[in-house]
Amino acid sequence: MSNLSPTDAPQATYDAVLWVLREYGLARIDDEWMRPRLAEFSTTQLKELIAAMGRMQSRYPQTITSELISTLKEYYDVATQR
Amino acid sequence: MSPLSDEMRANAFAINQREAAERQRGRLRIASSAEAPPWPEPKPLPSGEIPVDAFDYEFLPVSLQEWVKDISNRLQCPPDYVAVAAIIALGALIGRRLGIRPQEKTDWLEIPNLWGMIIGRPGLMKSPAMEQALKPLHHLEIEAREKNEKARQEYAMQSQAFKLKKEAKAALARKTLTDNPAAKVDLEFGDEPKEPAAIRYVTNDSSSAMRLFPCSNFSTPKRTPVRAAFI
Numbered sequence A: 001m002s003n004l005s006p007t008d009a010p011q012a013t014y015d016a017v018l019w020v021l022r023e024y025g026l027a028r029i030d031d032e033w034m035r036p037r038l039a040e041f042s043t044t045q046l047k048e049l050i051a052a053m054g055r056m057q058s059r060y061p062q063t064i065t066s067e068l069i070s071t072l073k074e075y076y077d078v079a080t081q082r
Numbered sequence B: 001m002s003p004l005s006d007e008m009r010a011n012a013f014a015i016n017q018r019e020a021a022e023r024q025r026g027r028l029r030i031a032s033s034a035e036a037p038p039w040p041e042p043k044p045l046p047s048g049e050i051p052v053d054a055f056d057y058e059f060l061p062v063s064l065q066e067w068v069k070d071i072s073n074r075l076q077c078p079p080d081y082v083a084v085a086a087i088i089a090l091g092a093l094i095g096r097r098l099g100i101r102p103q104e105k106t107d108w109l110e111i112p113n114l115w116g117m118i119i120g121r122p123g124l125m126k127s128p129a130m131e132q133a134l135k136p137l138h139h140l141e142i143e144a145r146e147k148n149e150k151a152r153q154e155y156a157m158q159s160q161a162f163k164l165k166k167e168a169k170a171a172l173a174r175k176t177l178t179d180n181p182a183a184k185v186d187l188e189f190g191d192e193p194k195e196p197a198a199i200r201y202v203t204n205d206s207s208s209a210m211r212l213f214p215c216s217n218f219s220t221p222k223r224t225p226v227r228a229a230f231i
Helices: A011-028 A034-040 A043-056 A066-080 B006-025 B062-075 B079-097 B126-179 B208-217
Strands: none
Touching (some): A034 B006, A066 B006, B062 B126
8 A cells, every 4th residue: 555646545545444434334434524534535546445455354243244345446446337 | 133223234335336446546455365466576676786996096095095005905804994993093183274265266165074984795895994093093092191191180180179178268268357448369270170171082872963073072173983794
């Protein structure tokens, strides 16, 4: 995540989003705190976030659900559609 | 799957638009290596060096020329290396005893402070050349260290003697005054010995703290040169 590109969110924002989703899961994906931060992400960061969620799913099965990952993937799809 | 809310969809679309604009400006980092253009062929590093004049022994005082030439011949190193170190060592010895008056009719006095640097590829005998040129300075440093140690010991003895003398005189005065409060007592202890300032010629520590330390705590009729192979 080093060498941020102009469209990347700051690393601290990425880390915070990752932590909140890990701790609270889908319940926080569409709240007042999350929406503007997720909107700062670049598609590269979204891709990395989805990959990170996939890696952590076995350790946090209660919060990182398949539904959460699917929602993020859908968000990514909209962000990357041409 | 949880459907995206309108707001989330709008945000995702905004990301899309933002990246499209950045892509047009050519500023976007290319995410995958598949999209990345191939690396160009590496270009060789520039090898040419700016030509410089050869070292001229005329730059040196006559008394140093043969000495520098001899070291340079023996070590098979460029004379520049020896000459630079020698001039800096001399500058350190002269130190504040020589200044420049840029204006004839004012008291403006500048004390020159020489800095030298030896640049060369590894194995070109930079350090040995510098060591040879600084050898006389190292001898002076050893002598000065012995003198400093002697002076320090002498000071310790004098200081102790002064303290005892002071205590004895004070005790005597106390006794005299107890016997006769009107008596005159001698409380003149003389001058207290002062801690001698150590003389330094060379330091290996180039930090500003250590550069200031010799100036404040040591007697520096000379400027203290910093000797280091790499600073």
